[in-house]
Amino acid sequence: MFVSNRAILHVDMDAFFASVEQARRPGLRGLPVIVGGPCGGRGVVATCSYEARACGVRTAMPIGQAERLCPQGVFLPPDFKAYTAVHERLVELLGGFTDQVEVASIDEAYLDVTGSRRLFGPPRAIARRVQEQVYAEHGLTCSIGIGPTKLLAKVAAGLNKPAGIGELQKADVGGRLRDLPVGDLHGIGPVTEERLAALGLTTVGMLQDVPFAVLAAAFGRDAHGLRQLALGRSLAPVSRRRPLPKSVGREMTFADDTNDLELLRGTLLGLADRAVADLRRHGLAARTVALKVRYNTFHTVGRHRTLPRPAAAVPAVYRTLVELLDDLDVGVRWVRLVGVHLGSLTHDAFQLTLDEGWRELALGAAVDEVRAKYGFSSLSLAGARGR
């Protein structure tokens, strides 16, 4: 049984990066644009325009292969700064329709418009207005799915790409949804799809009908979740929280291999500073600190430690890194690269401490403010090395 009577839109930008490039360089319109890189190198395709897709180019394909398939293509390196800027303005635009916006990724968002209908009309009318406004302001097209759950809205958007509007209702779960390949369900990736195929389950309908014992035997505790997906029963609400990144990190390769402890520590301080700045920009705190060291032999070691409480300030992170570094024989062996990764991220509220905790936070906030205005390098920590 559905308990959801909500109206949810899934807004999915069409070939986002490539479309942004085409929008700002009208000369590229109608041409096969492939964003990714580096060209000729080991990079992969990040996004390609529909013209490029017509040649068989796909996301995540090695650039080299894309070049062979589409020699006439326009290959561009990604300009994430530009994409992020457009993304932020799009999120703002969507916020004009409802305050219930969940940003799923740089080019996707869910809108719960249940409460917006009296203001803007039925969901389909809202979807049309979103498309019109996105096109008018940014010259970009998007596909929009409408459904009572995020799951159905997303499937509906996928079925109507590019630039379409589609709707899946509760009733469609026993109808149209049944004929779709299982891979169309968000949450079933290529690996699961393959395992399902091995059981002969290729369509959503098959996944709905297969005896539960068969699923359970193959997927154990995940069986229930799969069945719920097939029945369109994922009721996760539209959440205004952004999905948490799994970790933030920074690495640096030295111009010359080094065994200089001072330089290593200074570099770690600089990397910690940047990683912590990323953390704070997302409003997060980290529970684990990981150190990565690659020796000149290319042998790479990683060490991590869990902090007694989440940290969003440099000192706690740096102290831990130094301790981890001291456990390695870096003074003896030559180091090629060091990296700092902060994990177990949380943006849950966290308990502050009396000992300097709040001073660190206040300082961090002040530093962030200055850097936002004058650039990251306008302020650096004494002793920090690198860039």
Add this chain to the structure above:
Amino acid sequence: MRLTVDRTALVDKLAILARGASTRSALPVLSGVLLQATDGRLDLFATDMELSIKATLATVVEQDGDIVVPARLFTDVVRNLPSETVAIEASESAVRVTAGRAAFSLNSWAASDFPQTSSFDMEGSLTVGRGPFVETLAKVGRAASRDETRPILTGVLVSMGGRSLKMVATDSYRLAVKETVLEAEIANEVQAIVPVKALTEVARLAGTLGEGDIDVAIGENQALFRLAGKDGDVYVASRLIDGQFPNYKQLIPETFDHEVTLGKELFTAAARRTSLLAQRNAPLRLTFAQGKLTMRALTQDVGQAEESLDMPYEGDEFEIGFNPQYLIEGIEAVDEDEVRLRFTNPLRPGLVSGAEGSFVYLIMPIRLSG
């Protein structure tokens, strides 16, 4: 060693020692109680190497001597003996306990295997009343840390001198300071960081033994406490914690931007109710607005709660989050009906106190997300 002892008196003493004996130690002998018979007196010792307890019991000793008996088993045996007169006789590696027609022989350890961590020498001791001691500790004890990774915070800073007994504890999330005025003047001044475990033990014994005094001797690296009991004294010895206690005076801000006064009972009752929905470390959110305080708690996937109280607050609306347990413990520790709360902003410490300043409780907020 050969002696006769009253069953009930011995059971009482063994109960006192029960907390001292170590139940899970690499040294098996620490799970024992050392019995030492001399001069018409039975001394009993237990230790976990950090905390040692000694109890004395006046009794009839026929032959001096000593032995270490397994604490748990020996206590169970004595408690279950069929008559009040108990004879205890020790050989080198066993103790024989007889009462009425029951006889037990328990394998034991030699006294020389038992580590004596204290001489229980009370030289230079001061005296404080049990009442003031227990009361003072009750206000600050819960603020001490249980986390052994920062040993210094598992201690309470105890200062005595003049007519003052002062204790300070912090686990870095909150800081409690309580000063109690003593009836009798103390001749000299002492200060030490004593493990909260030892102080709690002393307070527990004070509760068991009833009214009276506590003699306190602070040595170089050990604190000693003596409490007189009805048929013999009880001693607690504890190592002191080495190191620098946080400079707590510096942590307490001199000025705050906001101040409110609230009824203790009303506030704690509402806070307890609301906190039922602050599970899994979720904060209790307090929103101060004109004339009103609203409490909120929310636990993802569980539910939420909200309650508001009228209160005389003037100023900008602001929201601050706390660990509900820390906040409630601080407020309950205030001995008055009205509690003062002072804040500056949601990232700075707040101060809980009464109208008079003998108790202050500094508490760090929980940083709220969005």
